[in-house]
Amino acid sequence: xxQVTQNPRYLIxxxxxxxxxxxxxxxxxxxxxxxxxxxxxxxxxxxxxxxVEVTDKGDVPEGYKVSRKEKRNFPLILESPSPNQTSLYFxxxxxxxxxxxxxxxxxxxxxxxx
Amino acid sequence: AQSVTxxxxxxxxxxxxxxxxxCNYSYGATPYLFWYVQSPGQGLQLLLKYFSGDTLVQGIKxxxxxxxxxxxxxxxxxxxxxxxxxxxxFCAVGAAGANxxxxxxxxxxxxxP
Numbered sequence: 001x002x003q004v005t006q007n008p009r010y011l012i013x014x015x016x017x018x019x020x021x022x023x024x025x026x027x028x029x030x031x032x033x034x035x036x037x038x039x040x041x042x043x044x045x046x047x048x049x050x051x052v053e054v055t056d057k058g059d060v061p062e063g064y065k066v067s068r069k070e071k072r073n074f075p076l077i078l079e080s081p082s083p084n085q086t087s088l089y090f091x092x093x094x095x096x097x098x099x100x101x102x103x104x105x106x107x108x109x110x111x112x113x114x
Numbered sequence: 115a116q117s118v119t120x121x122x123x124x125x126x127x128x129x130x131x132x133x134x135x136x137c138n139y140s141y142g143a144t145p146y147l148f149w150y151v152q153s154p155g156q157g158l159q160l161l162l163k164y165f166s167g168d169t170l171v172q173g174i175k176x177x178x179x180x181x182x183x184x185x186x187x188x189x190x191x192x193x194x195x196x197x198x199x200x201x202x203x204f205c206a207v208g209a210a211g212a213n214x215x216x217x218x219x220x221x222x223x224x225x226x227p
Contacts, residue, residue, distance in 0.1 A: 042204060042217040058214060090157060103215065105157035
């Protein structure tokens with residue numbers, strides 16, 4: 001089954017404790033992206049990757065890191081989480097680099113930073 | 115600047131009634147337009163998309179949307195709503211050669227029996 005998986009689905013942590021949210025897709029997609037969803041703000045892009053070893057900032061990259069060492073994986077790293085990073089996070093992937101291509105979304109990771 | 119406006123935060127309709135969700139966009143280039151649905155606890159699923167051609171596009175689950183360039187709108191419609199349509203709906207805009215989709219803030223749909 002074609003899918004985007006994220007782990008963990010739920011995470012409660014404390015300020016300053018480094019964490020990683022994993023994202024994996026099995027569709028051989030070149031493009032992957034991270035979004036955060038906040039009430040009243042919709043989804044905002046954090047980082048995206050056009051292919052292996054190619055990443056770039058989205059609209060709200062501060063406080064986040066990413067890496068793309070393998071085509072299927074695109075982890076999101078919070079080196080020192082803060083309460084304002086409490087949010088619902090979505091990973092997405094699509095074929096190629098055009099917005100014409102449908103983005104497939106993971107189920108989301110709900111992060112709470114205390 | 116790019117932006118997407120969904121003026122209705124929450125809409126309640128009766129099962130079997132018709133539905134229209136509004137979306138207005140502001141985009142400098144020719145827009146690609148999308149509607150996504152998010153069921154509770156789920157990720158986003160693409161309902162339909164418009165790139166060019168016929169301005170009335172059909173999607174999954176009986177939804178359709180109409181692109182009106184003069185009004186910068188891309189409203190989503192369904193003639194008869196089912197209880198399973200209760201979800202949050204997001205309009206999004208992108209463009210050729212761009213790497214990002216800009217999402218609206220969403221409209222939450224409640225369906226009453």
